[in-house]
Amino acid sequence: MTLHLEARVAERGFDISLEVAAGETLAVLGPNGAGKSTLLSILAGLLRPDSGRAELDGESLFDLSRRHWLPPHQRGISLLAQEPLLFPHLSALENVAFGPRSAGRTRAEARASARQWLAAVEAAELWDSRPPQLSGGQAQRVAIARALAPEPRLLLLDEPLAALDVAVAPTLRLMLRTVLAGRAAIVVTHEVLDALTLADRVVVLGDGVIVEQGATAEVLQRPRHPFTAGLAGLNLLTGVRTGTGLRMADGTVVTGPGSGRIGVPAAAAARPSATSVHLDQPSGPNAFAATVQDLEPRGDSVRVRSASMVADISPGRAAALGLTPGLSVWFTVPETEVTIYPR
Amino acid sequence: MIVIAIVGAAFVLLPLVAMTTRVNWGGFLALVTSESSVAALVLSLRTSIAATVLCVLFGVPMALMLARTTFAGQRIVRTIVLLPLVLPPVIGGIALLAAFGRQGLLGRPLELLGISVAFSTVAVVIAQTFVALPFLVLSLEGALRLAGTRYEAVAATLGARPTTVLRRITLPLVLPALLSGTVLSFARALGEFGATLTFAGSLQGVTRTLPLEIYLQRETNPDAAVALSLVLVVVSLVVVALTLRTAPGARARFAA
Numbered sequence A: 001m002t003l004h005l006e007a008r009v010a011e012r013g014f015d016i017s018l019e020v021a022a023g024e025t026l027a028v029l030g031p032n033g034a035g036k037s038t039l040l041s042i043l044a045g046l047l048r049p050d051s052g053r054a055e056l057d058g059e060s061l062f063d064l065s066r067r068h069w070l071p072p073h074q075r076g077i078s079l080l081a082q083e084p085l086l087f088p089h090l091s092a093l094e095n096v097a098f099g100p101r102s103a104g105r106t107r108a109e110a111r112a113s114a115r116q117w118l119a120a121v122e123a124a125e126l127w128d129s130r131p132p133q134l135s136g137g138q139a140q141r142v143a144i145a146r147a148l149a150p151e152p153r154l155l156l157l158d159e160p161l162a163a164l165d166v167a168v169a170p171t172l173r174l175m176l177r178t179v180l181a182g183r184a185a186i187v188v189t190h191e192v193l194d195a196l197t198l199a200d201r202v203v204v205l206g207d208g209v210i211v212e213q214g215a216t217a218e219v220l221q222r223p224r225h226p227f228t229a230g231l232a233g234l235n236l237l238t239g240v241r242t243g244t245g246l247r248m249a250d251g252t253v254v255t256g257p258g259s260g261r262i263g264v265p266a267a268a269a270a271r272p273s274a275t276s277v278h279l280d281q282p283s284g285p286n287a288f289a290a291t292v293q294d295l296e297p298r299g300d301s302v303r304v305r306s307a308s309m310v311a312d313i314s315p316g317r318a319a320a321l322g323l324t325p326g327l328s329v330w331f332t333v334p335e336t337e338v339t340i341y342p343r
Numbered sequence B: 001m002i003v004i005a006i007v008g009a010a011f012v013l014l015p016l017v018a019m020t021t022r023v024n025w026g027g028f029l030a031l032v033t034s035e036s037s038v039a040a041l042v043l044s045l046r047t048s049i050a051a052t053v054l055c056v057l058f059g060v061p062m063a064l065m066l067a068r069t070t071f072a073g074q075r076i077v078r079t080i081v082l083l084p085l086v087l088p089p090v091i092g093g094i095a096l097l098a099a100f101g102r103q104g105l106l107g108r109p110l111e112l113l114g115i116s117v118a119f120s121t122v123a124v125v126i127a128q129t130f131v132a133l134p135f136l137v138l139s140l141e142g143a144l145r146l147a148g149t150r151y152e153a154v155a156a157t158l159g160a161r162p163t164t165v166l167r168r169i170t171l172p173l174v175l176p177a178l179l180s181g182t183v184l185s186f187a188r189a190l191g192e193f194g195a196t197l198t199f200a201g202s203l204q205g206v207t208r209t210l211p212l213e214i215y216l217q218r219e220t221n222p223d224a225a226v227a228l229s230l231v232l233v234v235v236s237l238v239v240v241a242l243t244l245r246t247a248p249g250a251r252a253r254f255a256a
Helices: A036-044 A092-102 A107-120 A136-148 A169-180 A192-198 A216-221 A226-232 A315-321 B002-021 B028-032 B035-068 B074-086 B089-100 B107-112 B121-147 B150-157 B162-173 B175-191 B194-200 B210-220 B222-254
Strands: A003-009 A014-020 A025-029 A051-056 A059-063 A077-080 A154-158 A185-188 A201-206 A209-215 A235-241 A245-248 A253-255 A265-270 A276-278 A287-291 A294-298 A301-305 A310-313 A328-332 A339-342
Touching (some): A003 A036, A025 A226, A036 A185, A077 B150, A092 A107, A107 A136, A136 A169, A169 A192, A185 A192, A192 A216, A209 A216, A209 A226, A226 A235, A245 A265, A276 A310, A276 A315, B002 B222, B035 B074, B035 B121, B035 B175, B035 B210, B074 B121, B121 B162, B150 B162
Parallel strands (some): A025 A201
Antiparallel strands (some): A003 A014, A201 A209, A235 A245, A235 A265, A301 A310
């Protein structure tokens, strides 16, 4: 295993223990204030937790019970932030050469390596540019090359694509996928697509603790936490497993196929596009009373939102129902569209 | 508002223009090249340059300590460091005498070692450094705070040790402020009068700097005083122009 971390910061309610395997990319998801940036700062050596320890490739990064603390420049951990933060007084090439140069390589060696890294991120022609001349996407490419150039043992990425134009983000996401392959990395993101494209495994943080984790596809298909369900774009209903499905806290029953023993806490997931909306209580199973909160046009469908569920229906259907915020309606999901699994 | 601004500008400009009307242009060259004038000018330049070097040597670490670290009593230290900025220079001179004078706190032990500071050229440099240092510390500390620590954090995660970060990131980023602070310190040292007169006296060629020479000449040879004043005005204009050029020009390079 590459990284092992345990850390607590009392003031922020942060208490996390996690591992990253060699060559594995871990996505860290979670709402604002969940502790994602705190996690990266601790690993980079920019923030000292109250207690805990961390090991990278068998070497201790810090062990506060022994008062051991490796400063950032001795950790071999690069940090790529949302903004490129290229040194404004250095050219693109000198920015990328900064890491190798700091590691004691000669100027010529550092520059040669910088050229290679710029080529690897398809920014070779930008070598002579000053940071203010670069577009957001170009600057982030150079920043990625700069973060990789010192050959870090672990790469930390803090929402690397969040500040970019929607037009540039997809190409850069694919480029990141290439450079992250086989490399130990932690990507903090808000974007489910980043997790799907870049990560082998995801960890979801909420209020400073890990609320769920697992293989990316598994977590996104079977979310256990409302935040994850929101990211995955799924309706999530939670309760206790019964013989035919699950019973929610308010007594509502969800029926559908699934796994898990009777009596264990369970969750039911359903896609919004498989969810429909009715004015009168339908006779079948899986009908949930709700109040319309808002309506949002989404291309060829309309997203109907209530406190607990969302449904994507056709604009014609929305007009026929005369939906307005505040209206009491019923959401239904066919049994075959529900997946039930233990939480 | 425009009228008030024009009146304000005129208020600054008028005395300077008035002074040029008093210049005896015929004898100008002779007046500014007299033995005492040249001695004062050369002494002023030598001492001001020495004081500026001392300001940079002491001021850069001081600004770094104030902007990048936290320690007990930091606010008090900052207040004391900036005090010479608002203190009447005469009081600075009296304070320096109390410290470095023959009977002073540090002066007496130095005297025993055979080193006499007061009323020497060294005293001029000390007085000038004392009043000019806050200009450098103030502008550099502000720039360091403005620049923030984010670039420094990135540099550290790229493997740069603290001295490398300082040399290759921190100082280059605040270079415009360092330059303008240096120029301002030089200008303040060049114009120093009160503390120099009190602490260093007025010995031709030893401690009589240009402002002191001008003040003395005003009694005996007003034409020479005006001529030398004009020289100092021109030097100051060049200094201000240099500051304005280095500061925003360099900032534009760092923009966006």
